[in-house]
Amino acid sequence: MQYALLIYEDEAVYGSDDSPVMQRIIGEHMQFGQQVGPAIVGGAGLKGTSAATTVRGANGSQTVHDGPFAETKEQLGGFYLIDVPDLDEAIAVAKKIPLAASGSIEIRPLLPMPDAPAGS
Amino acid sequence: MRPPALEAIARAAGGRIVAALAARFRNLDIAEDALSDACVKAAVTWPANPPADPAAWLYRVAYRAAVDALRKQRVRERLTSEAALTAEERAMEDFHLIPDERLRLIFICCHPAVPPEARAALTLRLVCGLTTAEIARAFLISEPTLAQRLVRAKRKIAEAGVPFELPSPRHWTDRLDAVLSTLEIAYSKAHEDAAGAGAHAGYAREMIELSRVLAELLPAEPDANAFAALVRYAEARRPARLDADGVMVPLAEQDPARWDRKLIEEADGFLALACAQPASARSLQAALHGMWCRRRSLADPPPWASILRIYDQLLGIRDDDIVRLNRSVALAEVCGPDLALREVESLGSDRFSAYLPYHAVKADLLRRLSRPDEARAAYDAALALDPTPAERVWLEWRRASLA
Numbered sequence: 001m002q003y004a005l006l007i008y009e010d011e012a013v014y015g016s017d018d019s020p021v022m023q024r025i026i027g028e029h030m031q032f033g034q035q036v037g038p039a040i041v042g043g044a045g046l047k048g049t050s051a052a053t054t055v056r057g058a059n060g061s062q063t064v065h066d067g068p069f070a071e072t073k074e075q076l077g078g079f080y081l082i083d084v085p086d087l088d089e090a091i092a093v094a095k096k097i098p099l100a101a102s103g104s105i106e107i108r109p110l111l112p113m114p115d116a117p118a119g120s
Numbered sequence: 121m122r123p124p125a126l127e128a129i130a131r132a133a134g135g136r137i138v139a140a141l142a143a144r145f146r147n148l149d150i151a152e153d154a155l156s157d158a159c160v161k162a163a164v165t166w167p168a169n170p171p172a173d174p175a176a177w178l179y180r181v182a183y184r185a186a187v188d189a190l191r192k193q194r195v196r197e198r199l200t201s202e203a204a205l206t207a208e209e210r211a212m213e214d215f216h217l218i219p220d221e222r223l224r225l226i227f228i229c230c231h232p233a234v235p236p237e238a239r240a241a242l243t244l245r246l247v248c249g250l251t252t253a254e255i256a257r258a259f260l261i262s263e264p265t266l267a268q269r270l271v272r273a274k275r276k277i278a279e280a281g282v283p284f285e286l287p288s289p290r291h292w293t294d295r296l297d298a299v300l301s302t303l304e305i306a307y308s309k310a311h312e313d314a315a316g317a318g319a320h321a322g323y324a325r326e327m328i329e330l331s332r333v334l335a336e337l338l339p340a341e342p343d344a345n346a347f348a349a350l351v352r353y354a355e356a357r358r359p360a361r362l363d364a365d366g367v368m369v370p371l372a373e374q375d376p377a378r379w380d381r382k383l384i385e386e387a388d389g390f391l392a393l394a395c396a397q398p399a400s401a402r403s404l405q406a407a408l409h410g411m412w413c414r415r416r417s418l419a420d421p422p423p424w425a426s427i428l429r430i431y432d433q434l435l436g437i438r439d440d441d442i443v444r445l446n447r448s449v450a451l452a453e454v455c456g457p458d459l460a461l462r463e464v465e466s467l468g469s470d471r472f473s474a475y476l477p478y479h480a481v482k483a484d485l486l487r488r489l490s491r492p493d494e495a496r497a498a499y500d501a502a503l504a505l506d507p508t509p510a511e512r513v514w515l516e517w518r519r520a521s522l523a
Contacts (some may be wrong), residue, residue, distance in 0.1 A: 001281040086283035087233055088291045109281055 002041070002083050002110040003090045008074040009103035011048045021100050028098035036082070036093055043080035074103060080112070125174070126162050130155070133175035134249035135222050135333075140179065141186050142228070142246075143221035146284045148274045150189050151182075152246065158182035222247055224286055224335040226330075229273075230299040231282045238273035239298075240306035245270060247333075248326045258309065296338075300347055300402065303330065311354055312508060324358075327351050328383075335390055345394035346402040352387035353409035356380040361510075368514040372422045372453075376415045384413045401438040404430055424453035441467045445478055450484075455487040476505040480515065492522040 014022050026045075033040060049068040056063050068075065080097070084090050087107070094105040134155055141151035158181040158331040162174070172386075182449035210273075229243040241259060244250045250258075256266040308323035328351055335348035360378035362370050391410045394403040408430050411423050431447035444467055450458035464482050472478035483498035499519035507515060 029311070086285070087231070087281040088283050088287060088295070089283070091232075092291065107280075109279060 001086060001090075002081060003087075004108045004110060005043075005080040005090070005094050005097060005102065006076055006106040006108065007076050007078045007080075007097060007099075008106065009099060010073060011075050011077055013100045014048075014077075017047065025098055025100050029084070032096055032098055035096060039082050039084050039089075039093060041081045041083050045078035046076065049075050049101060077103075081119065126159065126166060129174045130159050131249050133178060135225070135247040137175075137179045137182055138249075139221035139225035140219050141182060143219070143224050143284060144183075145186050147189060147190075148228070148277060150193075154182040154186035154189065157185040171208060175353050195430065204361060204411060212349055220337070222333055224284065226299055226334065227287060227295055228277060228282055230302040231277065231295070232298045233280050233282055234273050234276060235269070236302070236305075238269045239302040241266060242273050242351065243330070244306070244326060246329055250326060280382050296341065296343065300343055303327065303334070303347060307331075307351055307354075324355055330354060335393070339393065340397075342397035342400050343396040343402040345390045346400065346406040349387040349390035349394060349406040350402070350409055352383045352390065353406065353413050356383035356387065356413060366510055366513070367517065368508075368510040371412060372424075373418075375435075376413075376417055376420070379413065385415065396424065399437065401434060404434040404437065408434075422453070424450050428454045441471065445472070445481060449481060452488070457485045459512055461485040461489060473501075474505060476502050476507060476511075479505065479507070483515075483518070487518065487522060490523070495519075495522055 014025070016022070029045070030058060052066075052068045054065045054067065054069045056065060056069075080093075080095055082090060090107050094107055097105050124418065135156075137155050138148075138151045140155055142148050145151060157180070158178045161181055161250050162178060225247050226243055229246060230239045234242065244255050244258075245252065252267050252424035255261055259266065305323070305387040307327045310327060331344075331348040331351045335344045338344040356379045357371070357374060359380065360374035360376070361369055370428070386408065387406075391403075391406050394400075394406060397403070408427060411426050411430060415423065428447065428450040431443065431450055435447065436442055445464065448460040448463045451463060461482070464478070464485060467478075469478075479498050483495050483502060486492075486495035486498055496519060499515055499522075503512065503515055503519070
């Protein structure tokens, strides 16, 4: 089964993109990647919410805002896509994800993609 | 209306049938619906045509119903694969050949991904075969609310990818702990009702059965045995927990002659198995109950010194405020109420402001130290926290006895 592991932390803990905390955590993510290996099928770290732009669609009209879609204490800072046999394995992988301080990993199963029509 | 024989057989064998079907088809809804289908068919055919092995009959018919349901589902999903049938169907003539998959089912129902308020209900429904009406009564919620919780829990299990296998060794400790915590919470509801006359009366019996199943399926797990022992010790004392007027009787004042010796003997057996392994918090908690249950009559002195020793051991494993609070009751008997009160007052009173036993213990210590005004305030705090009727009368009586 495929899962997204969504990493929520207080981004203020990291400071700038090249802060010592950021350097350390990137190293830990490299180690995590080596440890978990081929179960990881994708993922990315995200720049801070100060770099975010949000397009909002409502009632047929679209507006563009600066900033994230919602102000929260912890922000989505990155994610992994993994392919593992079941939820217990997904939980075990999530427990290994490095966090700078406190934070949460939300485990979400991916919707199955419909098979491509034959011959396409 | 099902005939009574069918009711009894479905109750006794239903858990195993649902568990076997769930393990085979990886789908809780299909397993549960298949058993209901089989029961409906049994109600029609059994009166004229009673089967030789009714449980095996139910399993066989439920199995076929599950296969049919899956076929229909596959047609809907435009898939063509067919479940293999024949080899398994051949093994269904004898109920004892049904694989016992109840442990797997218990682990599925109590997975940490299932909302805590649904875990015990789902276990009682699928493994013990209680009806939604019975469970709703036990949990003091409406039947539609419970039914909705069960539906959501089953959907979560299917969608989140909760494994239908037994947990692998590296997940074992976490998962077993989730199972035992679920069952402990479920049992504590039954235990609070001291008279055993309320809505929980039936499921205290179910917890005895479920804890036995769990201990028998996991003979090498000290915690599973400890839980089976604990439930039995607690239930054994039930006949002595209230006096003739329905007032709570503290453990040390209960007449051991009224305790259920047969249950205590069963509990002793489980405790011995639990204690064959290094001590765990659960085995020590069961040992506390076991120590009390050694008492044969009110003439035997209460085992306070041994109780305190076990609490000291427990603190070595799990040093938390609740253990310290309970220990202080034994401490008061062995070392005097003064020392015990100092211990209780050293615990975080903020955390305990809404915890009835904290105020009750403190009130009793202050009463014994002849500090009636403070004792009265503590009794009032306890009484404000919605005690059970039996406990309320006892607390009021104690409060009234103050100088």
